[in-house]
Amino acid sequence: MSRYWSDLVQRLMPYMPGEQPASAHPIKLNTNENPYPPSPLVLAAIARELGSAGETLRRYPDPLARRLRATVAAYHGLKPEQVFVGNGSDEVLAHTFASLLKHERPLRFPDITYSFYRSYARLYNVRYRAIPLAGDLSIRMDDYLGDVGSVLFANPNAPTGRALPLADIERIVAGNMSSVVAIDEAYVDFGAQSAVPLIDHYPNLVVVQTTSKARSLAGMRVGFAFGHVSLIEALNRVKDSFNSYPLDRLAQVAAQAAYADHHHYRMTCERVIASRERMKRALQSQGFDVVPSTANFLFVRHASHDAAMLVARLKDQSIFVRHFKQPRIDQHLRITIGTEEECDAVVAALRELLA
Numbered sequence: 001m002s003r004y005w006s007d008l009v010q011r012l013m014p015y016m017p018g019e020q021p022a023s024a025h026p027i028k029l030n031t032n033e034n035p036y037p038p039s040p041l042v043l044a045a046i047a048r049e050l051g052s053a054g055e056t057l058r059r060y061p062d063p064l065a066r067r068l069r070a071t072v073a074a075y076h077g078l079k080p081e082q083v084f085v086g087n088g089s090d091e092v093l094a095h096t097f098a099s100l101l102k103h104e105r106p107l108r109f110p111d112i113t114y115s116f117y118r119s120y121a122r123l124y125n126v127r128y129r130a131i132p133l134a135g136d137l138s139i140r141m142d143d144y145l146g147d148v149g150s151v152l153f154a155n156p157n158a159p160t161g162r163a164l165p166l167a168d169i170e171r172i173v174a175g176n177m178s179s180v181v182a183i184d185e186a187y188v189d190f191g192a193q194s195a196v197p198l199i200d201h202y203p204n205l206v207v208v209q210t211t212s213k214a215r216s217l218a219g220m221r222v223g224f225a226f227g228h229v230s231l232i233e234a235l236n237r238v239k240d241s242f243n244s245y246p247l248d249r250l251a252q253v254a255a256q257a258a259y260a261d262h263h264h265y266r267m268t269c270e271r272v273i274a275s276r277e278r279m280k281r282a283l284q285s286q287g288f289d290v291v292p293s294t295a296n297f298l299f300v301r302h303a304s305h306d307a308a309m310l311v312a313r314l315k316d317q318s319i320f321v322r323h324f325k326q327p328r329i330d331q332h333l334r335i336t337i338g339t340e341e342e343c344d345a346v347v348a349a350l351r352e353l354l355a
């Protein structure tokens with residue numbers, strides 16, 4: 001606290017990311033990064049962009065990321081004007097709050113979801129109502145019907161991993177035609193249905209995606225919004241009032257190359273999904289309740305072992321998983337799906353701790 005702070009700063013609730021461990025060889029299963037490297041095409045594209053002397057770095061990047069947007073638009077069967085890019089989907093979400101989710105009626109999102117939504121609501125002074133998830137941690141579609149105002153949720157939801165089927169998403173979008181419905185699809189690639197095919201039918205739908213999870217580029221910071229041209233225009237107006245060059249040159253070519261290697265992307269997702277199902281069975285056999293997941297993590301709880309204690313004991317062994325000190329979920333662990341070896345290591349460590 002300082003007397004030099006603005007009123008705004010005093011009101012903020014900054015997001016707390018998962019710990020970035022300092023230890024030499026941690027098993028890091030706490031921030032849902034991809035355990036596998038990006039496509040080799042990504043490295044080649046970065047090298048090509050740098051050239052031998054880094055000559056291009058002198059120049060500003062394309063403020064509109066035109067090539068990247070054209071590639072990703074073609075990938076999804078959209079027009080480039082239906083694609084917005086930002087410095088990670090976190091930035092895209094922030095601009096979405098500022099440009100599309102602030103209205104008379106409060107924004108609705110689930111009580112248990114990505115905690116950044118509350119941070120953005122504070123930053124942009126957006127009123128919201130947190131709608132309780134059902135007892136099984138699923139989103140109750142009926143809570144979001146009836147033209148209730150803007151709606152935002154992650155599908156699959158985080159940190160639960162549960163997804164709604166596309167038919168339910170469509171009912172929510174169609175049921176709120178006077179407001180924007182934003183779907184955060186950070187984890188959609190691991191088995192859920194994307195709402196992108198609805199975009200041409202609903203002018204009030206925004207779908208947010210990222211290269212951080214399924215495309216192994218968390219370190220590059222590239223995220224997208226897809227939607228009607230006029231919604232994308234709103235995002236661009238905010239972007240150009242904030243930072244005209246959100247994506248550097250290397251990020252633009254890296255993300256573009258990632259979308260050119262569909263095979264690598266499919267193989268990576270399939271490996272993660274196979275490991276998830278294997279780890280799910282192993283944890284269930286140890287007595288864990290496992291929330292059904294279509295994401296690259298599992299949300300689990302043990303009836304007779306305290307979650308905070310398990311997290312601390314795992315950390316003693318340099319195994320990092322995520323724990324949320326929040327009502328209703330403070331007995332859960334969120335475990336990112338790592339490599340086969342990392343999954344085996346966390347399962348073995350838990351087996352010993354439970355014994």
Ligand SMILES: *Cc1c(COP(=O)(O)O)cnc(C)c1O
Pocket residue numbers: 032087088089090091114154158184186209210211212218221222223
């Ligand atoms: C990881 C994550 C994001 C942010 O991704 P970046 O593109 O890395 O900023 C957004 N939403 C949810 C739900 C996430 O888990």
